[in-house]
Amino acid sequence: MSGPTFLNWPVFRQFSSGDSSGRGPAVTSQRQRDTTPRTAGADSVARSVCPYCAVGCGQLIYTKDNKVIQVEGDPDSPISRGRLCPKGAASQQLANGPGRITEVLYRAPRASDWQKLDLDTAIDMIVDRFLDARRNWWEDRDEHGKPLRRTMGIASLGGATLDNEENYLIKKLFTAAGAIQIENQARI
Known part of the structure; x- marks a missing residue:
């Protein structure tokens, strides 16, 4: 890349390009023109609600190849108007974190180890215990x-x-x- 010249000077570009206000392409650098948003490669966008507190801030969830790649505030949300707190902005880690458990684990009473259960079995166990507690x-x-x-x-x-x-x-x-x-x- 060549060094700065008089022709690259933003004020010169401003007047030579007709951008008299200095708010358009005359004042953008080559690096800025080459930059693309993190969400440009997303396959889909889903609207959601932040899972962390009871406020209910709106989120836009960007996915690529069925993996969350970016989480941003939803500007159409009347609650948060596109803003997220630090926890909400980091909720991508909730979906992609390496420690996330994705299977049902069960530890029997007085057992020392966890065992994997299928979801239907776990739900049936919960329903049986719920009904027994209600009945008893x-x-x-x-x-x-x-x-x-x-x-x-x-x-x-x-x-x-x-x-x-x-x-x-x-x-x-x-x-x-x-x-x-x-x-x-x-x-x-």
Whole structure:
């Protein structure tokens, strides 16, 4: 690359190209013209919600070959208007982190090792335990005959990584099941 000359001087380029305001191509360097965005090679873009807190900032998730390559704030989001906090901006690591567990692991009571389970087996185990706890701890009426229709064997502690819609549905599910001990980490 040759050194700076009078013809490369931005003020000269500004007047010779007709860019009188100095805000167009006259003031861009060759390096700036050669730079491409990180998202230029993306196959697809998906809109999502940041998983970290209950605010619900909008995200644009750029993928290439079914792998997340970039996460940016969604400028159309009325909540965050294209901005993300440091945790939200780093959520690409949540999908691509080398320590991410992608299989269902189960450790039996008093066992020292984890074993892999298929998803259907794990879900069936959870459902069986949920129904047993509801059935075994159900309180239909109190000692005076007043209706309670509740269970003390089920409690829920929601996480702040769930969005508002998920927390709403979880609250509805546990209330319908008769649980009264329902809390959320974002509120504590």
